[in-house]
Amino acid sequence: MSHEIVRTSETAPPPPKEYPIDEVVFNPPIDIFETAEGLVLQADLPGVATDSLELQIQDNKLSLFGKVSLSVPSEARLIHQEYQVGHFLRSFILSDEVDHERISAKLNQGVLEVVLPRLSKPEPRRIQIQID
Protein backbone atom coordinates (compact mmCIF):
# COMPACT_ATOMS: atom_id res chain seq x y z
CA MET A 1 0.00 0.00 0.00
CA SER A 2 1.42 3.30 -1.04
CA HIS A 3 0.30 5.26 2.02
CA GLU A 4 2.06 2.92 4.44
CA ILE A 5 5.11 5.10 4.88
CA VAL A 6 5.65 4.50 8.57
CA ARG A 7 4.78 1.29 10.31
CA THR A 8 5.04 1.10 14.05
CA SER A 9 6.40 -2.10 15.49
CA GLU A 10 3.81 -4.04 17.44
CA THR A 11 6.01 -4.76 20.39
CA ALA A 12 8.98 -2.80 21.61
CA PRO A 13 12.22 -4.66 20.98
CA PRO A 14 14.39 -5.35 24.03
CA PRO A 15 16.63 -2.37 24.80
CA PRO A 16 20.08 -2.51 23.23
CA LYS A 17 22.76 -3.86 25.54
CA GLU A 18 24.77 -0.66 25.75
CA TYR A 19 22.03 1.18 27.65
CA PRO A 20 22.28 0.69 31.38
CA ILE A 21 18.58 0.22 32.07
CA ASP A 22 17.83 0.04 35.72
CA GLU A 23 14.29 1.35 35.65
CA VAL A 24 11.08 0.75 33.75
CA VAL A 25 10.98 1.23 29.97
CA PHE A 26 7.82 2.45 28.27
CA ASN A 27 6.50 2.51 24.73
CA PRO A 28 5.72 6.22 24.38
CA PRO A 29 2.41 7.33 22.80
CA ILE A 30 2.81 8.79 19.32
CA ASP A 31 0.89 10.74 16.72
CA ILE A 32 1.65 10.57 12.99
CA PHE A 33 0.10 13.04 10.61
CA GLU A 34 0.47 13.98 6.97
CA THR A 35 1.58 17.35 5.71
CA ALA A 36 2.12 18.61 2.18
CA GLU A 37 5.82 17.69 2.45
CA GLY A 38 5.54 14.28 4.06
CA LEU A 39 4.88 12.98 7.54
CA VAL A 40 5.38 14.31 11.03
CA LEU A 41 5.82 12.00 14.01
CA GLN A 42 5.33 13.29 17.54
CA ALA A 43 6.14 11.28 20.67
CA ASP A 44 5.48 12.12 24.32
CA LEU A 45 8.72 11.80 26.26
CA PRO A 46 8.16 13.67 29.54
CA GLY A 47 11.31 14.08 31.61
CA VAL A 48 13.69 13.51 28.70
CA ALA A 49 16.27 16.23 28.02
CA THR A 50 17.87 16.81 24.61
CA ASP A 51 21.20 15.34 25.70
CA SER A 52 19.60 12.13 26.98
CA LEU A 53 17.66 11.38 23.79
CA GLU A 54 19.04 9.10 21.10
CA LEU A 55 17.49 8.92 17.68
CA GLN A 56 18.91 6.38 15.27
CA ILE A 57 18.26 5.30 11.73
CA GLN A 58 19.66 2.00 10.64
CA ASP A 59 18.64 0.71 7.23
CA ASN A 60 14.94 1.54 7.25
CA LYS A 61 14.43 1.39 11.00
CA LEU A 62 14.04 4.54 13.07
CA SER A 63 14.50 4.01 16.82
CA LEU A 64 14.20 6.43 19.66
CA PHE A 65 15.52 5.96 23.17
CA GLY A 66 14.88 8.64 25.77
CA LYS A 67 16.53 8.38 29.14
CA VAL A 68 14.57 10.01 31.93
CA SER A 69 16.22 11.66 34.85
CA LEU A 70 14.16 12.02 38.02
CA SER A 71 12.69 15.49 38.50
CA VAL A 72 12.90 15.24 42.29
CA PRO A 73 15.94 14.90 44.58
CA SER A 74 17.01 11.31 45.22
CA GLU A 75 16.32 11.61 48.95
CA ALA A 76 12.64 12.44 48.32
CA ARG A 77 10.30 9.73 49.62
CA LEU A 78 7.44 8.74 47.33
CA ILE A 79 4.28 8.96 49.46
CA HIS A 80 1.56 8.82 46.78
CA GLN A 81 1.95 7.30 43.31
CA GLU A 82 -0.37 7.47 40.33
CA TYR A 83 2.21 7.03 37.56
CA GLN A 84 5.54 5.30 37.10
CA VAL A 85 8.66 7.04 35.91
CA GLY A 86 10.65 5.25 33.23
CA HIS A 87 12.70 5.54 30.07
CA PHE A 88 11.15 5.52 26.61
CA LEU A 89 11.90 3.19 23.71
CA ARG A 90 10.10 2.68 20.41
CA SER A 91 11.00 1.92 16.83
CA PHE A 92 9.39 2.40 13.45
CA ILE A 93 9.84 0.99 9.98
CA LEU A 94 10.24 3.69 7.35
CA SER A 95 9.21 3.03 3.77
CA ASP A 96 11.31 3.93 0.76
CA GLU A 97 9.04 6.94 0.23
CA VAL A 98 10.76 8.76 3.10
CA ASP A 99 13.85 10.78 2.21
CA HIS A 100 16.19 9.45 4.90
CA GLU A 101 18.78 12.14 4.23
CA ARG A 102 16.44 14.99 5.07
CA ILE A 103 14.89 13.63 8.29
CA SER A 104 15.07 16.22 11.06
CA ALA A 105 14.05 16.18 14.72
CA LYS A 106 13.56 18.50 17.65
CA LEU A 107 12.61 18.07 21.30
CA ASN A 108 10.49 20.64 23.09
CA GLN A 109 8.89 20.36 26.56
CA GLY A 110 8.98 16.58 26.53
CA VAL A 111 7.68 16.15 22.97
CA LEU A 112 9.88 14.79 20.21
CA GLU A 113 8.94 15.88 16.71
CA VAL A 114 10.46 14.05 13.77
CA VAL A 115 9.87 15.45 10.29
CA LEU A 116 9.92 12.75 7.59
CA PRO A 117 9.97 14.41 4.16
CA ARG A 118 8.65 12.49 1.20
CA LEU A 119 11.19 11.70 -1.50
CA SER A 120 10.64 14.12 -4.35
CA LYS A 121 9.76 12.32 -7.56
CA PRO A 122 12.30 12.87 -10.32
CA GLU A 123 11.14 15.12 -13.15
CA PRO A 124 10.17 13.31 -16.36
CA ARG A 125 13.12 13.24 -18.75
CA ARG A 126 12.71 13.65 -22.43
CA ILE A 127 14.64 11.06 -24.42
CA GLN A 128 15.97 12.21 -27.71
CA ILE A 129 15.28 9.83 -30.52
CA GLN A 130 18.13 9.60 -32.92
CA ILE A 131 17.61 8.98 -36.56
CA ASP A 132 20.19 6.86 -38.26
Next chain:
Amino acid sequence: MPVFRWGHTWDPFRDLEREVDQLLAKVSLFHGIRFGRQYPPINVYELDNEFLLTAELPGTRPEDLEVLISGGVLTIKGKRLGPEGISDDRFRRQERPRGVWQRSLTLPDHIQDEKLAAEFTNGVLCIRLPKARAVAPRQIPVTNGNPG
Protein backbone atom coordinates in the same frame (compact mmCIF):
# COMPACT_ATOMS: atom_id res chain seq x y z
CA MET B 1 -17.24 -13.54 -4.51
CA PRO B 2 -16.30 -10.37 -6.34
CA VAL B 3 -16.82 -7.14 -4.50
CA PHE B 4 -18.07 -4.27 -6.59
CA ARG B 5 -17.30 -0.72 -5.74
CA TRP B 6 -18.82 2.22 -7.38
CA GLY B 7 -18.48 5.92 -6.97
CA HIS B 8 -15.26 7.10 -5.35
CA THR B 9 -12.67 4.63 -4.20
CA TRP B 10 -12.04 4.27 -0.53
CA ASP B 11 -9.86 2.32 1.81
CA PRO B 12 -12.05 0.69 4.44
CA PHE B 13 -9.20 -0.61 6.57
CA ARG B 14 -7.54 2.71 6.80
CA ASP B 15 -10.82 4.40 7.67
CA LEU B 16 -11.66 1.75 10.23
CA GLU B 17 -8.28 2.04 11.90
CA ARG B 18 -8.69 5.77 12.09
CA GLU B 19 -12.21 5.48 13.50
CA VAL B 20 -11.04 3.08 16.20
CA ASP B 21 -8.08 5.29 17.05
CA GLN B 22 -10.34 8.29 17.38
CA LEU B 23 -12.85 6.37 19.45
CA LEU B 24 -10.13 5.16 21.79
CA ALA B 25 -8.68 8.64 21.96
CA LYS B 26 -12.06 10.03 22.93
CA VAL B 27 -12.76 7.60 25.72
CA SER B 28 -9.25 7.30 27.06
CA LEU B 29 -8.64 10.99 27.50
CA PHE B 30 -9.56 13.12 30.39
CA HIS B 31 -12.94 11.71 31.26
CA GLY B 32 -11.36 8.70 32.87
CA ILE B 33 -13.76 6.28 31.20
CA ARG B 34 -11.06 3.95 30.03
CA PHE B 35 -8.73 4.03 32.97
CA GLY B 36 -11.16 5.18 35.61
CA ARG B 37 -8.82 7.76 37.00
CA GLN B 38 -8.27 11.45 36.93
CA TYR B 39 -6.01 13.33 34.57
CA PRO B 40 -3.22 14.10 34.95
CA PRO B 41 -1.86 11.36 37.21
CA ILE B 42 0.09 12.88 40.08
CA ASN B 43 2.93 11.65 42.28
CA VAL B 44 3.64 13.16 45.69
CA TYR B 45 7.07 13.06 47.31
CA GLU B 46 8.08 14.16 50.79
CA LEU B 47 11.26 15.84 51.91
CA ASP B 48 12.09 17.08 55.39
CA ASN B 49 10.92 20.62 54.73
CA GLU B 50 8.54 20.29 51.78
CA PHE B 51 6.24 18.15 49.69
CA LEU B 52 6.78 17.83 45.94
CA LEU B 53 3.92 17.16 43.60
CA THR B 54 4.77 16.06 40.05
CA ALA B 55 2.69 15.53 36.90
CA GLU B 56 3.73 14.60 33.36
CA LEU B 57 2.26 17.11 30.90
CA PRO B 58 4.45 16.86 27.79
CA GLY B 59 3.85 19.41 25.06
CA THR B 60 1.74 21.70 27.23
CA ARG B 61 2.69 25.31 26.65
CA PRO B 62 3.54 27.04 29.96
CA GLU B 63 1.00 29.75 29.10
CA ASP B 64 -1.71 27.07 28.87
CA LEU B 65 -0.93 25.80 32.36
CA GLU B 66 -2.50 27.29 35.48
CA VAL B 67 -1.79 26.52 39.14
CA LEU B 68 -4.20 28.04 41.68
CA ILE B 69 -4.51 27.76 45.43
CA SER B 70 -7.56 28.81 47.38
CA GLY B 71 -8.89 27.75 50.77
CA GLY B 72 -6.45 24.85 51.09
CA VAL B 73 -7.40 23.45 47.68
CA LEU B 74 -4.79 23.27 44.94
CA THR B 75 -6.19 23.36 41.42
CA ILE B 76 -4.15 22.70 38.30
CA LYS B 77 -5.69 23.18 34.91
CA GLY B 78 -4.53 23.35 31.36
CA LYS B 79 -4.99 22.23 27.82
CA ARG B 80 -3.10 20.55 25.06
CA LEU B 81 -4.35 21.04 21.56
CA GLY B 82 -3.45 19.24 18.36
CA PRO B 83 -1.16 20.78 15.76
CA GLU B 84 -2.58 23.90 14.16
CA GLY B 85 -4.02 23.63 10.67
CA ILE B 86 -3.96 19.81 10.62
CA SER B 87 -7.43 18.28 10.33
CA ASP B 88 -8.19 14.97 12.05
CA ASP B 89 -8.35 13.09 8.75
CA ARG B 90 -4.64 13.76 8.19
CA PHE B 91 -3.76 11.61 11.21
CA ARG B 92 -2.39 8.14 10.55
CA ARG B 93 -2.07 7.42 14.24
CA GLN B 94 -3.31 9.29 17.25
CA GLU B 95 -2.28 7.99 20.65
CA ARG B 96 -1.29 11.15 22.50
CA PRO B 97 -4.00 12.60 24.75
CA ARG B 98 -5.26 16.07 24.03
CA GLY B 99 -7.97 18.32 25.33
CA VAL B 100 -8.81 20.49 28.31
CA TRP B 101 -8.36 19.18 31.84
CA GLN B 102 -8.61 20.28 35.44
CA ARG B 103 -7.78 18.63 38.72
CA SER B 104 -8.16 19.76 42.34
CA LEU B 105 -6.49 18.41 45.45
CA THR B 106 -7.01 19.22 49.10
CA LEU B 107 -3.72 20.12 50.73
CA PRO B 108 -2.73 19.14 54.24
CA ASP B 109 -3.13 21.93 56.83
CA HIS B 110 0.55 22.47 57.53
CA ILE B 111 1.48 23.94 54.14
CA GLN B 112 2.67 27.50 53.65
CA ASP B 113 0.30 28.45 50.85
CA GLU B 114 2.05 31.71 50.10
CA LYS B 115 5.39 29.98 49.48
CA LEU B 116 4.06 27.52 46.90
CA ALA B 117 6.21 27.42 43.76
CA ALA B 118 5.88 25.59 40.45
CA GLU B 119 8.29 24.83 37.66
CA PHE B 120 7.83 23.11 34.32
CA THR B 121 10.85 21.31 32.87
CA ASN B 122 10.99 18.87 29.94
CA GLY B 123 7.22 18.48 30.10
CA VAL B 124 7.13 17.65 33.82
CA LEU B 125 5.32 19.97 36.23
CA CYS B 126 6.79 20.09 39.72
CA ILE B 127 4.98 21.98 42.48
CA ARG B 128 6.83 22.64 45.74
CA LEU B 129 4.71 22.83 48.86
CA PRO B 130 6.84 24.05 51.79
CA LYS B 131 5.81 22.68 55.17
CA ALA B 132 4.88 25.09 57.91
CA ARG B 133 7.00 24.91 61.03
CA ALA B 134 5.41 22.82 63.74
CA VAL B 135 3.35 25.03 66.00
CA ALA B 136 3.37 24.30 69.73
CA PRO B 137 -0.06 23.26 70.96
CA ARG B 138 -1.91 26.16 72.46
CA GLN B 139 -3.82 25.73 75.68
CA ILE B 140 -7.32 27.17 75.52
CA PRO B 141 -8.60 28.20 78.92
CA VAL B 142 -12.09 27.09 79.75
CA THR B 143 -14.05 29.59 81.75
CA ASN B 144 -17.04 28.91 83.83
CA GLY B 145 -20.03 29.97 81.77
CA ASN B 146 -22.54 29.84 84.60
CA PRO B 147 -23.71 33.25 85.70
CA GLY B 148 -22.97 34.13 89.30
